[in-house]
Amino acid sequence: MTQTLAFKDRDLFWPPADELTEAAERIRARLGDWPPTHAPWRICLTAPDEPNGGDLIVVADAARHGEQMARWLVQGAAVVEAAEHKATLHLGGEKYRLEGHLSEDWIAALAAFLDCGFDPHDALVLALAWRDGDETRTHAGGDSFPCDLATFPRLAGLPQAPAEAFARCPERLGLYPVLPSAEWVERVLGFGVKTVQLRRKSAHPADELQREIARCVAAGRRHDAQVFINDHWQAALEAGAYGVHLGQEDVHTADLAALAAAGIRLGLSTHGFYEILKALHFRPSYIALGAVFPTTTKVMPTAPQGLKRLARYVRLLEGVVPLVAIGGIDLQVLPAVLETGVGCAAVVRAVTEAPDPGAAVSALQQVFTQ
Numbered sequence: 001m002t003q004t005l006a007f008k009d010r011d012l013f014w015p016p017a018d019e020l021t022e023a024a025e026r027i028r029a030r031l032g033d034w035p036p037t038h039a040p041w042r043i044c045l046t047a048p049d050e051p052n053g054g055d056l057i058v059v060a061d062a063a064r065h066g067e068q069m070a071r072w073l074v075q076g077a078a079v080v081e082a083a084e085h086k087a088t089l090h091l092g093g094e095k096y097r098l099e100g101h102l103s104e105d106w107i108a109a110l111a112a113f114l115d116c117g118f119d120p121h122d123a124l125v126l127a128l129a130w131r132d133g134d135e136t137r138t139h140a141g142g143d144s145f146p147c148d149l150a151t152f153p154r155l156a157g158l159p160q161a162p163a164e165a166f167a168r169c170p171e172r173l174g175l176y177p178v179l180p181s182a183e184w185v186e187r188v189l190g191f192g193v194k195t196v197q198l199r200r201k202s203a204h205p206a207d208e209l210q211r212e213i214a215r216c217v218a219a220g221r222r223h224d225a226q227v228f229i230n231d232h233w234q235a236a237l238e239a240g241a242y243g244v245h246l247g248q249e250d251v252h253t254a255d256l257a258a259l260a261a262a263g264i265r266l267g268l269s270t271h272g273f274y275e276i277l278k279a280l281h282f283r284p285s286y287i288a289l290g291a292v293f294p295t296t297t298k299v300m301p302t303a304p305q306g307l308k309r310l311a312r313y314v315r316l317l318e319g320v321v322p323l324v325a326i327g328g329i330d331l332q333v334l335p336a337v338l339e340t341g342v343g344c345a346a347v348v349r350a351v352t353e354a355p356d357p358g359a360a361v362s363a364l365q366q367v368f369t370q
Contacts, residue, residue, distance in 0.1 A: 007028075007111075012043065012111055014045065014046065020108050023105050024109075024111040024112050026108075027134075030145075032142075034115075037117045038117075041056055041120065042054050043058060043110060044056065050075070051076070053076035055078070056120060057072055057078070057080070058082055058107065059080070060083065087100075087128060096121040097156040098153040099155075100128040100152070101128060101131070107127075109126070109127040110127035113126045113127055122272040122273040128152070128153040141311075141315060145312060147312070149317070152273075153277070154281075155278055158251075158278060158281050161281055161283060162257045162282070162283075163257070165283035166260050166265060166266040166285045167285060168265075169243065169286055169322060171343060172322070173194075174343070175344075175347065176195045176347070177347055177361070178196075178199050178230070180352065182216050185198055185215070185216045187357070189222075189227075191358050193225065194223075194226060195225065196226075196227055197346070198212065198213065198227065198229050199245075199348075200232070203232055203235075213239045216229065217241050217242070220241075227242050228242065229241050229244050231244075231245075236264065237255075237262055237264065240262075242265060243265030244264060245266075245288070246269070247268075248271075251268070265285035266285050267284060267286045267287070268282065268284045269326075273313075276316075284321065287322075288326045289310055290305060290325065290326035292304065292306065292325050292337060293329065293333060294328050295348075296349075297348045297349065310325055310340045310342065311340040314341040314342050318341060322343060323342050324342070324344040325340070325342045326346035329350065330350040331350060347364065
């Protein structure tokens, strides 16, 4: 049975709106089983006297509400600025600008996706992907959850993408160890792995970083393997690396045009639907989806995605771009990860902290062949 908070027991809308609540209930019932949200948002069609951190205030004309919007945001509320074919979410000092179709039921859909536990910027993406009457249709997966990329909005205000798409990498990259040093890269490639990443946290000293990357590039060529360099795109470009892996914030500072022109493959991290759309804008070689499970290897900006969300991402992007699942993946959970249809799984501690890394790699590799 679908797990959802009872809308009738919540201030779902302000002022209360029975028709909107009924529409939200109809939509929510067709989205599948999701754990109830722990942050019950309230969508305000009129600003309450005392907005709070659980309020999303919808305005049609931001120019008329400039001073009020500033006050609402200071009070912790979020603001959704909606106009024809556009919606902008103001939240936590960030602006999420979307362009697309606003159906008659988009506000009810927004409430339903918030109730499924999606953060406001992802819930807004899904609300704009929603079409009137979708709750009467069954999409892939047996419910009405949006799964057609053509209905999703596009993001406005992003840096220009390179003129040409990034070079493709294999559609299914398989096992993808993320490793801390060139020594580890050489060792794991010797086990027969064909895709690895050097994640060296420090760029200093610069000459040592360059030597490490050069060793990784040379090892990749010896073993006919794909070696990606995390973060250090300039050194990777100079060394002629096969690929680089960047975070969402890096697309604003890295010279993506130079990387694309050099034929270097680009992998981009994502943590939800909004960031997936942002990554697609730059036409990368692959998209990483995570963190699937809790991880201690780095501080994550979002809660773990889980297998249900991973399966939704795969369904949306299958055949569009190669996908990599990442975050807390080990031998125990790898079969369930691959059941979502994702063609690659990145691992860290499952290899680097294994008593016998060679045996660990062999066991992980076998799961991909089952």
